[in-house]
Amino acid sequence: MKFSLLIPEITLFSGALLILMLDVFLNKKNEKFQFFAHFFALIICGLALAFAVKTFGSFETAFNDMINSRALISFIKCIVIALLTFIILISIRYIFTIEKYSSEYLALLMIATVGGLLMISANDLLLFYLGLELQALSLYLLASFNVKSARSSEAGIKYFILGSLASGILLFGISMVYGYSGSTNLTLIKDLIEKTKPDEISVGLIFGLIMVVTAMLFKISAAPFHMWAPDVYQGAPSAVLAFFGTVVKFSTVMALLLLSYNANWQILSKIFLIVAMASIMVGSFGAIFQKNIKRLLAFSSIGHIGFVLLALSSMQKFSYISAIFYMIIYSIISLGTFAFLTIIRSPQTHENDATDDKIFNINSLAGLAKTNPTLALSLSILMFSSAGIPPLAGFFSKFYIIKTAILSGLLPYAIIAVMFSAVSAFYYLRIVKIMYFDQPSAHIEIEDFGNSRLVIILCAIFNVALIFSIDILFNSIANFIN
Amino acid sequence: MNVIKFDILSVLIFLPLISAFLLMFFNKQKNSFYFGLGCFVGVANFILSIALMTSYNWREGGYQFQQIFKIFSEIDIKYFVGVDGLAVTMIFLTALLTPICYIVSYKSITDRVKEFVIAFLVIESLVIGSFASLDLLFFYIFFEATLIPMFLVIGIWGGENRIYASYKFFIYTLAGSVFFLIGIILLYLYTKTTDIIVLTSICKNYFPINFQVLFFALFFASFAVKVPMFPFHTWLPDAHVQAPTAGSVILAGILIKLGAFGFIRYSLPLFPLASQYFSGLIFTLSLIAIIYGSFVALMQEDMKKMIAYSSVAHMGFVTIGIFSFTHQGIEGAIMQMISHGLISSALFICVGIIYDRLHTKKIKDLGGLASKMPNFAMFAMIFTMGSVGLPGTSGFVGEFLSIIGVFKVNKMVASLAGLGVVLGACYMLWLYKRVWFSEIHNQQIKNIKDLDFCEFFILFGLAIMIIGLGIAPSLIMNFFSEQSSQLSSFVLTLPPLQ
Numbered sequence: 011m012k013f014s015l016l017i018p019e020i021t022l023f024s025g026a027l028l029i030l031m032l033d034v035f036l037n038k039k040n041e042k043f044q045f046f047a048h049f050f051a052l053i054i055c056g057l058a059l060a061f062a063v064k065t066f067g068s069f070e071t072a073f074n075d076m077i078n079s080r081a082l083i084s085f086i087k088c089i090v091i092a093l094l095t096f097i098i099l100i101s102i103r104y105i106f107t108i109e110k111y112s113s114e115y116l117a118l119l120m121i122a123t124v125g126g127l128l129m130i131s132a133n134d135l136l137l138f139y140l141g142l143e144l145q146a147l148s149l150y151l152l153a154s155f156n157v158k159s160a161r162s163s164e165a166g167i168k169y170f171i172l173g174s175l176a177s178g179i180l181l182f183g184i185s186m187v188y189g190y191s192g193s194t195n196l197t198l199i200k201d202l203i204e205k206t207k208p209d210e211i212s213v214g215l216i217f218g219l220i221m222v223v224t225a226m227l228f229k230i231s232a233a234p235f236h237m238w239a240p241d242v243y244q245g246a247p248s249a250v251l252a253f254f255g256t257v258v259k260f261s262t263v264m265a266l267l268l269l270s271y272n273a274n275w276q277i278l279s280k281i282f283l284i285v286a287m288a289s290i291m292v293g294s295f296g297a298i299f300q301k302n303i304k305r306l307l308a309f310s311s312i313g314h315i316g317f318v319l320l321a322l323s324s325m326q327k328f329s330y331i332s333a334i335f336y337m338i339i340y341s342i343i344s345l346g347t348f349a350f351l352t353i354i355r356s357p358q359t360h361e362n363d364a365t366d367d368k369i370f371n372i373n374s375l376a377g378l379a380k381t382n383p384t385l386a387l388s389l390s391i392l393m394f395s396s397a398g399i400p401p402l403a404g405f406f407s408k409f410y411i412i413k414t415a416i417l418s419g420l421l422p423y424a425i426i427a428v429m430f431s432a433v434s435a436f437y438y439l440r441i442v443k444i445m446y447f448d449q450p451s452a453h454i455e456i457e458d459f460g461n462s463r464l465v466i467i468l469c470a471i472f473n474v475a476l477i478f479s480i481d482i483l484f485n486s487i488a489n490f491i492n
Numbered sequence: 493m494n495v496i497k498f499d500i501l502s503v504l505i506f507l508p509l510i511s512a513f514l515l516m517f518f519n520k521q522k523n524s525f526y527f528g529l530g531c532f533v534g535v536a537n538f539i540l541s542i543a544l545m546t547s548y549n550w551r552e553g554g555y556q557f558q559q560i561f562k563i564f565s566e567i568d569i570k571y572f573v574g575v576d577g578l579a580v581t582m583i584f585l586t587a588l589l590t591p592i593c594y595i596v597s598y599k600s601i602t603d604r605v606k607e608f609v610i611a612f613l614v615i616e617s618l619v620i621g622s623f624a625s626l627d628l629l630f631f632y633i634f635f636e637a638t639l640i641p642m643f644l645v646i647g648i649w650g651g652e653n654r655i656y657a658s659y660k661f662f663i664y665t666l667a668g669s670v671f672f673l674i675g676i677i678l679l680y681l682y683t684k685t686t687d688i689i690v691l692t693s694i695c696k697n698y699f700p701i702n703f704q705v706l707f708f709a710l711f712f713a714s715f716a717v718k719v720p721m722f723p724f725h726t727w728l729p730d731a732h733v734q735a736p737t738a739g740s741v742i743l744a745g746i747l748i749k750l751g752a753f754g755f756i757r758y759s760l761p762l763f764p765l766a767s768q769y770f771s772g773l774i775f776t777l778s779l780i781a782i783i784y785g786s787f788v789a790l791m792q793e794d795m796k797k798m799i800a801y802s803s804v805a806h807m808g809f810v811t812i813g814i815f816s817f818t819h820q821g822i823e824g825a826i827m828q829m830i831s832h833g834l835i836s837s838a839l840f841i842c843v844g845i846i847y848d849r850l851h852t853k854k855i856k857d858l859g860g861l862a863s864k865m866p867n868f869a870m871f872a873m874i875f876t877m878g879s880v881g882l883p884g885t886s887g888f889v890g891e892f893l894s895i896i897g898v899f900k901v902n903k904m905v906a907s908l909a910g911l912g913v914v915l916g917a918c919y920m921l922w923l924y925k926r927v928w929f930s931e932i933h934n935q936q937i938k939n940i941k942d943l944d945f946c947e948f949f950i951l952f953g954l955a956i957m958i959i960g961l962g963i964a965p966s967l968i969m970n971f972f973s974e975q976s977s978q979l980s981s982f983v984l985t986l987p988p989l990q
Contacts, residue, residue, distance in 0.1 A: 394640055400633035413677045421678075428670040435666050439643070439659060447647045447655055481562070
């Protein structure tokens with residue numbers, strides 16, 4: 011038993027429990043407690059991050075080959091925990107608004123992250139499933155966290171029904187895989203697939219793997235399994251949405267990546283390719299007609315997932331590097347964008363409620379460049395970066411995906427992908443246009459809120475400055491993967 | 493001294509960018525403060541560009557002032573700058589036009605002046621960067637990044653229909669550029685480098701014709717939109733009409749030169765066979781651009797739109813010159829790029845001056861300006877003559893050399909292009925007659941004031957340059973004459989493929 015490999019997860023989990031306990035025993039629902047709980051959660055995250063950094067260098071499996079540890083996994087874990095830290099940092103405003111449930115909210119964020127971390131380090135399909143469910147159950151709750159809002163409940167229920175269907179498919183797939191390979195251990199399955207000739211692999215095993223992949227594609231909202239994403243994005247509270255778009259997205263994509271990396275699923279690469287192209291298409295065309303900024307970002311995230319899957323479909327070492335690189339940059343872009351969503355509020359009710367269609371209508375951003383130039387500039391940098399305009403970070407991530415795709419002989423697909431990415435520039439530009447070219451509206455006001463503002467500006471600076479240090483980020487990923 | 497020489501190029505590139513960054517931290521200053529600062533940086537850069545020009549050794553030729561800085565070792569992206577004669581002159585043109593942009597906007601732009609100044613500083617930086625870049629990918633980065641500030645310039649300070657125009661500009665250019673990007677990646681995967689010096693030496697005979705054709709087509713998609721060549725030109729009139737005067741100056745003066753620059757610097761040396769293969773197509777498209785552009789210009793009611801279409805026609809001379817592959821043709825194309833940069837900018841400034849006073853760009857609202865604004869009419873005459881291509885102006889040198897170059901290759905194309913010159917005279921002289929002569933029927937014109945000092949100063953400077961380059965073109969042609977003759981002999985005397 012090597013508990014040392016799981017210390018980050020254990021820290022986060024016990025931290026979450028501690029916050030719940032403190033809530034029960036102190037029984038104080040005032041701002042002071044909320045602030046304390048928030049601060050405590052940040053410290054826990056910092057500790058977990060430190061422990062995760064410590065797990066670097068151990069290259070082993072533990073708990074009967076259930077847990078896998080190597081530099082790449084530690085690196086991914088560090089990023090997940092760092093993202094969680096930022097999410098907790100920007101959700102202080104939300105913590106103050108939900109009053110009674112502040113500690114539950116924090117605990118759920120941390121437990122969902124633990125689920126994600128378990129998925130990442132899983133070397134066994136059953137543990138993988140448990141991690142996924144731990145995360146998913148917390149997410150169902152989080153999506154419907156705004157009890158007063160009908161839309162939030164709708165988001166939660168929708169996510170729950172479709173999500174449990176996906177979990178069912180995953181479990182069914184795992185049982186098929188177990189039935190036809192005799193094991194749920196990924197290393198053993200990999201050996202089995204590598205030893206058998208491609209046309210002699212049993213159909214049942216492939217069928218099972220396809221189901222596992224399908225469920226994962228559902229979780230990362232890749233087209234054509236994306237239907238839930240816009241609704242859930244629209245209904246979920248902004249702070250939760252920020253969590254969805256960064257930590258959850260990053261950890262599930264990484265889990266899928268590691269699953270295919272560990273299990274060497276060459277046979278499934280066609281599926282990835284088709285889904286990638288479908289996602290890129292849906293992502294670029296779906297977003298054009300969206301008026302709600304949250305829905306727009308949901309479609310944009312589908313498009314980005316398409317790019318990651320395009321890299322994954324070639325299943326080579328360099329394609330994994332570019333996929334991780336892309337996801338890191340994408341997560342930072344979405345961290346900034348979603349952080350922005352948490353600080354806008356209605357001037358009448360002073361609330362940031364998803365039911366209020368006005369404040370999340372993209373036209374409400376009109377004239378932001380006049381009222382709040384710093385934020386408008388940062389947000390437009392993030393948008394241009396999403397569109398992949400050089401010299402911003404988003405360009406390099408896309409560039410690398412395209413290079414990977416061409417290198418794996420997918421030139422026509424790469425051309426289609428970049429053409430769609432030019433289409434998607436259209437709606438990113440629309441946000442910039444609304445902020446810079448339109449006259450100010452009085453639909454929203456920007457809360458003067460240091461944490462979120464800091465995070466947005468930091469994300470924008472990262473996007474601009476990456477060009478100077480792109481080597482460092484890239485080489486470290488490349489080192490970890492070897 | 494050596495150190496200064498070594499770094500001057502990077503200073504030219506980054507001085508405006510750093511000033512723009514610092515400018516962000518100034519708040520609540522007077523408009524004149526921002527314009528003054530922008531102008532100061534612009535003039536400083538202009539002086540630096542003159543220093544660059546004088547210290548560039550054109551007898552020696554080749555890429556000078558080289559500087560390398562590694563950025564991304566994995567795919568070998570590096571900050572690698574250096575200039576040849578063509579780039580030196582283009583950088584000079586850029587550094588000349590940027591301070592002019594501030595001076596002409598001093599009165600007309602009153603809203604968000606800080607952002608305006610920052611946007612133009614950033615554009616200057618990026619454009620100089622793309623001219624100076626010797627790394628293909630870095631060229632792409634600079635080339636594409638100009639979209640962001642230009643999109644904002646057209647969208648924020650433009651006319652009524654500015655949003656449509658800014659979108660069109662952005663999406664057209666981006667759609668072309670993504671193919672360019674794929675071309676760069678493919679080229680990198682085959683040659684393992686994006687260094688233009690290495691590429692030039694290995695691409696010469698490296699690729700069979702069908703590969704060259706593919707690469708050429710991918711590069712062409714981007715450059716042809718930027719130039720703009722015939723079927724891809726529709727964004728240009730819209731962008732020009734909607735852009736503020738300074739935006740038009742930058743667009744016509746510099747940004748569309750990036751496309752032609754790309755042809756000379758990348759397409760010809762890297763894919764000579766494909767260039768020859770495609771030259772017929774490009775001749776056809778350019779002729780259509782010249783003749784169709786001139787006819788469309790003839791019928792325009794909006795002065796800016798008319799000059800925009802005349803730009804399409806004039807850039808047609810640039811592309812036929814380049815793809816004639818003769819010494820005179822290439823030389824003439826570069827000369828035409830410079831002279832068009834000066835003349836069309838000057839004409840756009842003239843339109844801006846009229847618009848500032850009368851708030852109209854429609855030709856039918858004007859007439860008889862010459863009697864009320866004699867100085868202005870004189871300068872406008874010089875620019876009109878330059879645009880027509882009268883001997884003694886720089887416009888003549890460029891068009892004449894291009895046509896000579898083409899004449900050596902294809903007499904039919906040359907004579908049709910010559911017809912384009914005649915058409916150019918038609919629309920420009922008719923425009924001059926309708927705007928500056930004829931009777932005054934607009935009451936506002938009766939009280940109009942002649943040029944003030946700043947306007948006089950700018951137009952005087954531009955007029956001097958246009959006439960000066962017309963009388964003594966060797967002043968500037970020395971810089972790229974040798975280079976174009978080398979390029980021409982490089983393309984024309986290809987060893988047979990194995």
